Amino acid sequence: MADYIAKTPCDGLLPQTIGSLTLTETAVDRMTSFMPWKGREKTASKALKAACGVAFPGPNETSASGDVQAIWTGRGQCFILGVELPDGLSAEGALTDQSDAWAVMSLRGDAAVDVLARLCPVDLRDAAFKPGDTVRTEMQHMMVSVTRMDDGFQIMVMRSFAKTAVHDLTETMKAIAARA
Amino acid sequence: MRIKCPLCGERDRREFYYQGAAIALNRPAPDAGDEAWNDYIHNRENPAGRTKDLWHHEAGCSAWLVVERNTVTHEIYGVELAEDVKRGSKNAD
Amino acid sequence: MRFSAWQVLKEGLTGNKGWTPHWRSPEPKAEYDIIIIGGGGHGLSTAYHLAAKYGGKRIAVLEKGYIGGGNVGRNTTIVRANYFLKGNSEFYSHSLKLWERMEKDLNYNAMHSQRGILNLFHSDGQRDAAARRGNMMINQGDDAILLDRQGVREIVPYLDYDNIRFPVYGALYHKRGGTARHDAVAWGYARGADQRGVDIIQNCEVTGIDIENGVVKGVQTSKGPIKAKKVGMVVAGRSSQVAAMAGMQVPIESTVLQAFVTEGLKPVLDNVVTFGMGHFYISQSDKGGLVFGGDIDMYASYAQRGNLPTTEHVVEAAMTLMPMIGKAKMLRSWGGIMDMSPDGSPVIDKTHVEGLYLNCGWNYGGFKAVPASGDCFAHLMAKDEPHPVAAKFRLDRFRTGQNILDEEGSGSQHNLH
Numbered sequence: 284m285a286d287y288i289a290k291t292p293c294d295g296l297l298p299q300t301i302g303s304l305t306l307t308e309t310a311v312d313r314m315t316s317f318m319p320w321k322g323r324e325k326t327a328s329k330a331l332k333a334a335c336g337v338a339f340p341g342p343n344e345t346s347a348s349g350d351v352q353a354i355w356t357g358r359g360q361c362f363i364l365g366v367e368l369p370d371g372l373s374a375e376g377a378l379t380d381q382s383d384a385w386a387v388m389s390l391r392g393d394a395a396v397d398v399l400a401r402l403c404p405v406d407l408r409d410a411a412f413k414p415g416d417t418v419r420t421e422m423q424h425m426m427v428s429v430t431r432m433d434d435g436f437q438i439m440v441m442r443s444f445a446k447t448a449v450h451d452l453t454e455t456m457k458a459i460a461a462r463a
Numbered sequence: 464m465r466i467k468c469p470l471c472g473e474r475d476r477r478e479f480y481y482q483g484a485a486i487a488l489n490r491p492a493p494d495a496g497d498e499a500w501n502d503y504i505h506n507r508e509n510p511a512g513r514t515k516d517l518w519h520h521e522a523g524c525s526a527w528l529v530v531e532r533n534t535v536t537h538e539i540y541g542v543e544l545a546e547d548v549k550r551g552s553k554n555a556d
Numbered sequence: 557m558r559f560s561a562w563q564v565l566k567e568g569l570t571g572n573k574g575w576t577p578h579w580r581s582p583e584p585k586a587e588y589d590i591i592i593i594g595g596g597g598h599g600l601s602t603a604y605h606l607a608a609k610y611g612g613k614r615i616a617v618l619e620k621g622y623i624g625g626g627n628v629g630r631n632t633t634i635v636r637a638n639y640f641l642k643g644n645s646e647f648y649s650h651s652l653k654l655w656e657r658m659e660k661d662l663n664y665n666a667m668h669s670q671r672g673i674l675n676l677f678h679s680d681g682q683r684d685a686a687a688r689r690g691n692m693m694i695n696q697g698d699d700a701i702l703l704d705r706q707g708v709r710e711i712v713p714y715l716d717y718d719n720i721r722f723p724v725y726g727a728l729y730h731k732r733g734g735t736a737r738h739d740a741v742a743w744g745y746a747r748g749a750d751q752r753g754v755d756i757i758q759n760c761e762v763t764g765i766d767i768e769n770g771v772v773k774g775v776q777t778s779k780g781p782i783k784a785k786k787v788g789m790v791v792a793g794r795s796s797q798v799a800a801m802a803g804m805q806v807p808i809e810s811t812v813l814q815a816f817v818t819e820g821l822k823p824v825l826d827n828v829v830t831f832g833m834g835h836f837y838i839s840q841s842d843k844g845g846l847v848f849g850g851d852i853d854m855y856a857s858y859a860q861r862g863n864l865p866t867t868e869h870v871v872e873a874a875m876t877l878m879p880m881i882g883k884a885k886m887l888r889s890w891g892g893i894m895d896m897s898p899d900g901s902p903v904i905d906k907t908h909v910e911g912l913y914l915n916c917g918w919n920y921g922g923f924k925a926v927p928a929s930g931d932c933f934a935h936l937m938a939k940d941e942p943h944p945v946a947a948k949f950r951l952d953r954f955r956t957g958q959n960i961l962d963e964e965g966s967g968s969q970h971n972l973h
């Protein structure tokens with residue numbers, strides 16, 4: 284059997300530093316989507332907490348514990364990053380493996396917010412978007428999940444969009460850097 | 464135009480997909496007859512003024528929404544999750 | 557007054573003092589044989605054809621605003637006969653033939669210009685579809701040429717032929733297609749109708765339709781009640797409101813379609829180019845402005861102005877197809893209210909009320925239909941039977957599912973056209 288070479292979604296594309304802005308890929312080895320069954324939202328959140336230490340986050344929120352991160356990704360859905368979830372959780376909700384299906388990037392630098400302001404139609408400035416906040420929105424015409432970290436933004440797009448996303452982000456970084 | 468999604472908050476129109484009149488929530492019985500089905504699928508009140516229609520928060524949370532708005536001024540009066548409207552059997556006409 | 561080169565010369569030399577209004581402004585009479593509600597292209601053309609072909613009738617056109625203020629004066633003026641389905645193709649073929657003699661018939665310069673239309677395609681599958689459409693057009697008696705990439709290049713060399721997503725493979729070339737001066741078409745039909753005795757009454761909004769025992773008796777208007785034996789509803793984007801006056805719900809959803817024009821430029825574009833994959837089309841007006849448009853704003857609206865996301869989309873498509881357009885400055889944009897039907901095709905039919913007729917559902921393509929729609933609606937109203945080329949534009953096709961005219965093949969449902 285042939286040996287496949289595992290490549291991360293942004294392999295060969297990142298990291299890039301443009302002016303004082305940096306765009307890097309974040310390696311995430313485990314990512315699972317969790318959608319509680321109808322009517323079991325409360326018990327599902329408890330079970331999730333028992334399994335990996337994070338509660339089911341509310342809309343536009345995240346919850347974290349150590350290296351485990353739960354990001355709200357839509358109505359009745361969150362993604363759990365950084366841990367393998369026990370199968371038993373499926374009694375509380377639908378689990379689907381999303382590992383390798385998403386490109387996860389980090390954008391850092393003082394002007395990072397200006398880059399996203401050109402690409403996403405939501406207010407991501409400090410006053411409106413604090414560390415731990417998250418949104419589902421669009422970046423140009425791509426669906427994205429954007430999360431505020433302490434030192435920048437975590438941006439997730441479906442893996443097949445990786446090259447386009449990196450292109451749009453780096454082109455905008457260049458435009459912003461040129462104005463600095 | 465900006466729509467205030469009950470889950471995500473106020474968002475740009477670009478994030479939403481428009482489906483049409485909220486009559487889509489009132490599906491007739493399979494044997495209701497062709498007049499009822501024709502009214503459901505094709506005929507529309509299409510008011511110049513207050514209306515309720517269905518939008519999908521496609522690039523956001525993926526929820527279906529019932530948006531009450533004005534077709535002349537584009538003013539938005541209220542937005543509810545279609546699920547709540549349907550389950551609460553609120554009138555969606 | 558008859559218009560002629562001689563007249564233009566004479567007036568030019570005598571200070572242009574002899575021109576007279578193109579139509580009268582009469583007060584409404586108490587009663588007419590036929591009332592047409594709506595003084596857009598279709599209403600005026602209907603009145604003209606009624607007067608010209610079925611004489612001896614007292615006819616009025618009631619327009620709530622001014623002539624040319626609706627879609628007839630807001631569209632991007634593309635005139636073509638490249639429809640595919642039986643039911644549509646013979647109608648638009650008839651319409652194009654009427655266009656070709658309109659200026660003579662009306663003694664009016666509508667600046668109808670058969671400059672040719674190129675419908676671009678970008679894949680083998682699309683080429684097949686274009687070839688099939690072209691064959692249908694030729695079978696219908698109209699013209700079509702399948703151009704390869706080189707053929708298109710010779711006509712419009714500056715497109716982005718090697719665009720990564722939409723490389724230009726060729727185009728379906730319809731030489732008899734073209735453009736016209738939109739409001740001149742309204743004015744020409746208004747004048748032609750007026751000369752044949754039709755009363756064109758502006759600033760007269762119809763507010764009610766009088767019906768007794770299932771028979772139409774007249775209308776209520778902002779200028780008082782007017783009696784009529786027959787009434788035709790031809791109000792495009794306002795079809796739902798007027799039909800509601802007769803207790804009808806029609807299969808129409810009203811949406812905004814925008815158009816855009818750049819500052820005047822030297823001639824760069826001799827034809828009409830359509831880029832269906834990007835929902836974009838463009839031509840150059842005689843004044844020099846690049847006139848272009850895209851898709852509808854995609855939600856029910858009567859706002860007569862557009863939303864910026866659609867503008868952005870149209871401009872992106874323009875840059876994709878024709879990067880040089882980035883140098884041009886956009887001057888104006890505007891919107892009109894489209895009467896969108898579920899299958900994208902129109903209705904020219906009787907209603908459940910005797911003497912009340914309906915003409916609607918022109919979507920974003922009713923300008924080219926102005927001559928034939930008027931001819932066929934006049935035929936229906938005068939003779940109480942459909943004109944052969946418009947016989948399939950029935951209102952009950954949605955209920956029965958028979959002869960749905962879904963030209964795009966996307967389904968007979970609102971929001972899909």
Ligand SMILES: Cc1cc2nc3c(=O)[nH]c(=O)nc-3n(C[C@H](O)[C@H](O)[C@H](O)COP(=O)(O)OP(=O)(O)OC[C@H]3O[C@@H](n4cnc5c(N)ncnc54)[C@H](O)[C@@H]3O)c2cc1C
Nearest residue numbers: 594596597598620626627628631632634762892922923924
């Ligand atoms: C931006 C744009 C681009 C377009 N491009 C093209 C194109 O390239 N090619 C093409 O073929 N078509 C095109 N169209 C479509 C075309 O313009 C319309 O389908 C067509 O003009 C509609 O028919 P009309 O002319 O009778 O409508 P209108 O001119 O809108 O006439 C309807 C009239 O009814 C009147 N009315 C409404 N309610 C009442 C009432 N209660 N009482 C009295 N009067 C009333 C209105 O004031 C209006 O004047 C375009 C449309 C738009 C907006």
Ligand SMILES: [Zn+2]
Nearest residue numbers: 468471520524
């Ligand atoms: Zn939402």
